[in-house]
Amino acid sequence: MDTTLELKGVTKRYEDFSLSDVSFSLPRGYIMGLIGPNGAGKTTLVKLILNLVRRDGGEILAFGKDVREDEIAVRSRIGFVHEAPTFYDHLSVERLASVVAPFYASWDAALFHRLARQFELPLKKVAWRLSRGTRTKLALALALAHRAELLVLDEPTSGLDPVFRRELLDHLLACIEDGRTSVLFSTHITSDLDRVADYVTFIQKGRILFSSPKDTLQERWAVGRRIRIHGAHRRCGCRAATARPVAGRHRAGVVRGRHGAFAVMPC
Amino acid sequence: MLKLLVRDFRVVRWDLWLHAVMAIPASRHAQALFVVGVALAIVLVVAVPGLEWMFDTDRFVCSLPVSRATLVLGRYLSAFVAVALGLAVWMGSAALLSRRFAGADPNLSQWVSLDGAVAYCVILTLVVALFLPCYFRYGLGKGAAVFAVGVMALGGVLAGLRWIVRAALGNVAPDLTAVDLDAARTLARFIWIAIVAAIATGSAALSVRFHRRREF
Numbered sequence: 001m002d003t004t005l006e007l008k009g010v011t012k013r014y015e016d017f018s019l020s021d022v023s024f025s026l027p028r029g030y031i032m033g034l035i036g037p038n039g040a041g042k043t044t045l046v047k048l049i050l051n052l053v054r055r056d057g058g059e060i061l062a063f064g065k066d067v068r069e070d071e072i073a074v075r076s077r078i079g080f081v082h083e084a085p086t087f088y089d090h091l092s093v094e095r096l097a098s099v100v101a102p103f104y105a106s107w108d109a110a111l112f113h114r115l116a117r118q119f120e121l122p123l124k125k126v127a128w129r130l131s132r133g134t135r136t137k138l139a140l141a142l143a144l145a146h147r148a149e150l151l152v153l154d155e156p157t158s159g160l161d162p163v164f165r166r167e168l169l170d171h172l173l174a175c176i177e178d179g180r181t182s183v184l185f186s187t188h189i190t191s192d193l194d195r196v197a198d199y200v201t202f203i204q205k206g207r208i209l210f211s212s213p214k215d216t217l218q219e220r221w222a223v224g225r226r227i228r229i230h231g232a233h234r235r236c237g238c239r240a241a242t243a244r245p246v247a248g249r250h251r252a253g254v255v256r257g258r259h260g261a262f263a264v265m266p267c
Numbered sequence: 268m269l270k271l272l273v274r275d276f277r278v279v280r281w282d283l284w285l286h287a288v289m290a291i292p293a294s295r296h297a298q299a300l301f302v303v304g305v306a307l308a309i310v311l312v313v314a315v316p317g318l319e320w321m322f323d324t325d326r327f328v329c330s331l332p333v334s335r336a337t338l339v340l341g342r343y344l345s346a347f348v349a350v351a352l353g354l355a356v357w358m359g360s361a362a363l364l365s366r367r368f369a370g371a372d373p374n375l376s377q378w379v380s381l382d383g384a385v386a387y388c389v390i391l392t393l394v395v396a397l398f399l400p401c402y403f404r405y406g407l408g409k410g411a412a413v414f415a416v417g418v419m420a421l422g423g424v425l426a427g428l429r430w431i432v433r434a435a436l437g438n439v440a441p442d443l444t445a446v447d448l449d450a451a452r453t454l455a456r457f458i459w460i461a462i463v464a465a466i467a468t469g470s471a472a473l474s475v476r477f478h479r480r481r482e483f
Contacts, residue, residue: 050330053482076332088278089322099277102270103331 002028003064004150004182005049010058012044017206019044022058024201024211028149029179031172033197033214034186041206042186043083046154049184050080062150076104079143081153085135089128093121093138097145104146112145119171133164140171151175153185157192165189169196271333271341272348275315297374300361301387308353308391312346312398313407320407326483336475339403343471346399350391354384385456392463396470397421404477 005026012019019041026032034042047053049060051067060067062074087096093116101107116123119137122130130138136156143151151172157165173196175181187193193200193214201211210217319325328338358379365375377383397417401410 047483052326052329054480071334072332075330080330082326082330086323086327088318088324090318091278095277099274100331102273103333 004028004062005184006059006061007045007049008059008061010045010048010060011056012048012053013056017041017044019048019206022203022206022208024208026150026182026184026199028182029176030198031176031183031185031196032199032201033193034184034201034203035188035190035193036186036203037188040203042188042203043154044206045203046082046152046184046186049152050075050078076106076146077149079140079146079148079151081136081139081143081151081156083155083158084132085139087127087135087138090126092124092126093130094123096127096138097142100142101145107146109145111147112141115141115144133160133168136160136164136168140168144175149181151181151183151185153183155186155188157185157187157189165192166195172196268337268341268344271338272344275341275345278315278318297361297378300357300364300375301378301383304353304357304360305387305390307356308350308387309394311349311353312391312395314349315345316342316402316407325406329483335478339399339474339478340471342399342403343395343467343474346395347392350388350395353391354387357387358384381456382452385459389459389463392467396463396466400470400473400477403474403481 003025007025008023010019010022017039022041022045024032034045036042044053048055049062049067051071055068063077065074067074088099091099097109097112097116101109101112113123115121119134119141121134121138121141127135127138140151140153140156153172157168160168169192172183172185175183183196185192197214199211200214200217202209319328329335333341361375361379361383365379398410398414401414401417404410405413
């Protein structure tokens with residue numbers, strides 16, 4: 001299978017936190033949800049992919065090229081949406097697009113205007129007057145208008161109301177319809193994964209606990225209908241008993257059981 | 268790099284700068300006009316970093332398909348274009364004032380000269396060369412503070428050097444006046460330009476290094 005993004009043994013150390021031996025891959029044309037609690041390392045991972053922070057070890061390949069060595073070639077094919085997107089807020093949406101456009105050889109102005117209409121972006125409005133949801137939509141429109149082959153979104157749905165969130169996820173689904181675009185988005189809202197993700201990567205305290213197709217996870221680790229788990233307990237078969245107390249939570253997390261910590265992903 | 272220059276000039280709201288340009292003709296005293304011209308150029312140089320700091324766009328800009336080195340060199344290019352624009356506005360204003368207004372400072376015409384332009388460029392190039400590495404290393408807030416401390420330290424060092432040179436060459440100075448003054452001035456201009464160009468080059472290299480290390 002053609003791989004869009006591949007991380008091999010990536011490490012990043014801070015004083016109080018470290019990402020250790022992060023490895024996973026995202027095939028072309030699929031959506032991967034990167035899930036984990038706050039402070040697990042999702043944003044750091046996204047920053048590493050965009051080369052905003054320097055990795056201490058390992059390899060990050062996008063389209064088969066190293067994101068650090070072939071920085072410009074790789075980034076010109078990546079669209080990004082940061083958590084709480086920032087722009088030159090004194091500029092109008094239209095002017096912002098004209099500032100960003102020259103950086104991308106494949107920028108499609110007509111596509112941007114089509115997306116702006118679709119997302120109901122007010123072209124003449126200055127960015128600081130836009131709501132959080134509209135800013136995220138603007139960031140997505142800017143990311144899509146240069147026909148990005150990989151979209152990297154850092155918690156795009158956090159802080160959005162359910163209607164906006166649903167719309168945004170629908171747009172992500174529409175993005176991959178062409179079969180060439182892949183999406184990696186981080187979230188801590190598990191219902192987002194259920195809706196759109198083909199692959200799920202769970203990160204906890206800087207370590208990848210699992211990275212698998214969503215269907216495989218559901219088939220192998222579903223407990224009843226409400227919870228999926230992964231961790232030490234799967235080997236001994238005692239997951240059902242320890243999983244029960246967390247059923248009904250709406251966020252992923254870690255539960256301590258007889259055999260140590262394990263990850264839970266409530267549906 | 269031109270893309271970055273275009274970006275910078277699109278980001279700046281030029282209509283707002285017209286108010287600042289208006290301050291130039293208001294200064295009829297030659298030295299005041301020079302100071303206003305220099306201040307205007309400094310404001311122009313700091314404008315885009317200021318906007319980026321205010322709107323926290325570093326992460327956004329660094330996610331675009333541009334290398335960190337190009338980003339830095341683009342900022343230097345924008346700064347020097349801003350200096351050139353400031354020079355043109357200042358020189359134009361000074362020339363206009365000295366010719367058209369009777370109440371203008373009679374010394375004004377002396378400033379509209381090659382020496383005046385060299386002085387203007389030397390000062391601003393030094394400002395740019397000191398400010399941008401601080402900005403790329405620490406960001407605007409902390410960078411400006413480090414820059415201010417650096418300028419004061421540099422001022423102290425230069426004043427000390429001046430004192431030492433005067434003390435050491437005090438007796439030679441009268442002999443120097445005998446040397447062909449024009450030749451000495453031309454040599455001094457070239458030396459200044461060479462020193463400032465070397466400082467600017469070193470500053471750009473340092474800024475690239477600093478910016479590559481920064482994490483967003």
